[in-house]
Amino acid sequence: MRLTILSPLCLVLVLAGLCTPAVARVFIGVVKTIEGGAVIERKGETIPVVTGMEIRQADTIKTDRHGYVGLVFSDDTRISMGPNTEIAVDDYLFQPLDKRLSFIVRLIRGTVSFISGQITRLAPESVQLVMPEATIGVRGTHVLVKVD
Amino acid sequence: MREWICVGCYLAASLFITACGHKSTVILVPDPDGSLGQITVSNAAGSVEIDQANQSTIVRDRKKPPGAPDQLAPVEVEALFGKVLSNEPPPPIHFFLHFQSNSVQLLPASSQQLSEIITAVQRRAPTRISVVGHTDTMGDKAYNIDLSMRRALAVKQRLVNSGVDDTFLDVSSHGEENPLVKTADNVSDAKNRRVEVVVR
Structure with a gap:
C-alpha cells in the first residue's frame, strides 16, 4: 500500500531530477573558516582542510595545536572547533520529505561550539553529541563542549 | 633492560590515562x-x-x-x-521567494530579491547554496511536491543565468514537512508556499 503511494511520487522526483542516480552526492556541509592546520580523515585518506571543502558522512576532522575550523551544515547547524580537537560525523541525514532526520557527532577530544539547526527543530530526539563518558541530547541550541 | 622498564612505565601510564584521564x-x-x-x-x-x-x-x-x-x-x-x-561561522542567510498561483513565475517583490541573493553569494564565497521548494498542506501532495520542485529549478536557472556556479548549488523539495508556520492538514498558507534560497 505504502509502495503504491510512494512510487508515483518518486517517479515525479526522478523526472524532476531529485532522485538522481547514486553517483550524485547529497550536500551535507562545508568548511567556512580555517586557521592554522587541520585535516579530514576520509576512507583511510588524510586530506588537508581548506575553505569551501565539503564535509561528508563518516568524516573525522582534526585540528592541530594552532588549528581553528568553522563548519556549516545543510540544515544550518554550525560547529566551531578549537585547537587539538577531533570530531567525527557519525551520521547525518537531512531529508525532511522522507522524514529522514539524524545528526550524530562524536566529540573525541578538544573544544567545540555547536549551534543546532533545522534537524533539531524538526526532530530534536535525533540529534546527539556523543562524548567519551556521556551523550548530549540537544533541544536547541547553543552548546559548548570541552573533552580533556 | 632500562629501556624495557621505560616502555613498561609508558604503557602503564598510558593505560592509566585512558582509564581515568577523561x-x-x-x-x-x-x-x-x-x-x-x-x-x-x-x-x-x-x-x-x-x-x-x-x-x-x-x-x-x-x-x-x-x-x-x-x-x-x-x-x-x-x-x-x-x-x-x-570563530563561529556566521549563520546561513535564508531568502524566501513567493510565486504566482500555480505557476513558476516569481512575484515581483521576490524577483527583485534575486540581485540580493547574487550579492550574498559573492560576499560569502567560497560558499554552498541550496534552493529548497516548500509547500503548504492544501491539496494533492504529489502535485504540490512536483510544483515546488519546478519552482526551485526555475529559481536555480535564474541564479545560474546570473553567473552562480551550479556545481556549488543543490536543489530539493521538502514538501510540506518543513513549514515556516505549523498548520493543520489541508490549510492554504501563503507563507509556507515558498522557495528558500540558503547562502552559507
Whole structure:
C-alpha cells in the first residue's frame, strides 16, 4: 500500500531530477573558516582542510595545536572547533520529505561550539553529541563542549 | 633492560590515562539571537538537565552520573572557549521567494530579491547554496511536491543565468514537512508556499 503511494511520487522526483542516480552526492556541509592546520580523515585518506571543502558522512576532522575550523551544515547547524580537537560525523541525514532526520557527532577530544539547526527543530530526539563518558541530547541550541 | 622498564612505565601510564584521564565539560550558552535552548547530558549511570544560561556539568566516568549543574560566570566561559566562540561561522542567510498561483513565475517583490541573493553569494564565497521548494498542506501532495520542485529549478536557472556556479548549488523539495508556520492538514498558507534560497 505504502509502495503504491510512494512510487508515483518518486517517479515525479526522478523526472524532476531529485532522485538522481547514486553517483550524485547529497550536500551535507562545508568548511567556512580555517586557521592554522587541520585535516579530514576520509576512507583511510588524510586530506588537508581548506575553505569551501565539503564535509561528508563518516568524516573525522582534526585540528592541530594552532588549528581553528568553522563548519556549516545543510540544515544550518554550525560547529566551531578549537585547537587539538577531533570530531567525527557519525551520521547525518537531512531529508525532511522522507522524514529522514539524524545528526550524530562524536566529540573525541578538544573544544567545540555547536549551534543546532533545522534537524533539531524538526526532530530534536535525533540529534546527539556523543562524548567519551556521556551523550548530549540537544533541544536547541547553543552548546559548548570541552573533552580533556 | 632500562629501556624495557621505560616502555613498561609508558604503557602503564598510558593505560592509566585512558582509564581515568577523561573529563568532559558541557555548557549551555545563549543563542546568538539571545534565546536559550535546553540540553540533557546522560550516560548509563544517570542524566542531568540543563536549561539555564552558562550552566555546566562535568562528566568524568561513564559509570558515574554527570555532575550536578554548576553556574559559571561569563568570564569562565570566555576563558575556556573565547576564540572558539568568536570563530563561529556566521549563520546561513535564508531568502524566501513567493510565486504566482500555480505557476513558476516569481512575484515581483521576490524577483527583485534575486540581485540580493547574487550579492550574498559573492560576499560569502567560497560558499554552498541550496534552493529548497516548500509547500503548504492544501491539496494533492504529489502535485504540490512536483510544483515546488519546478519552482526551485526555475529559481536555480535564474541564479545560474546570473553567473552562480551550479556545481556549488543543490536543489530539493521538502514538501510540506518543513513549514515556516505549523498548520493543520489541508490549510492554504501563503507563507509556507515558498522557495528558500540558503547562502552559507
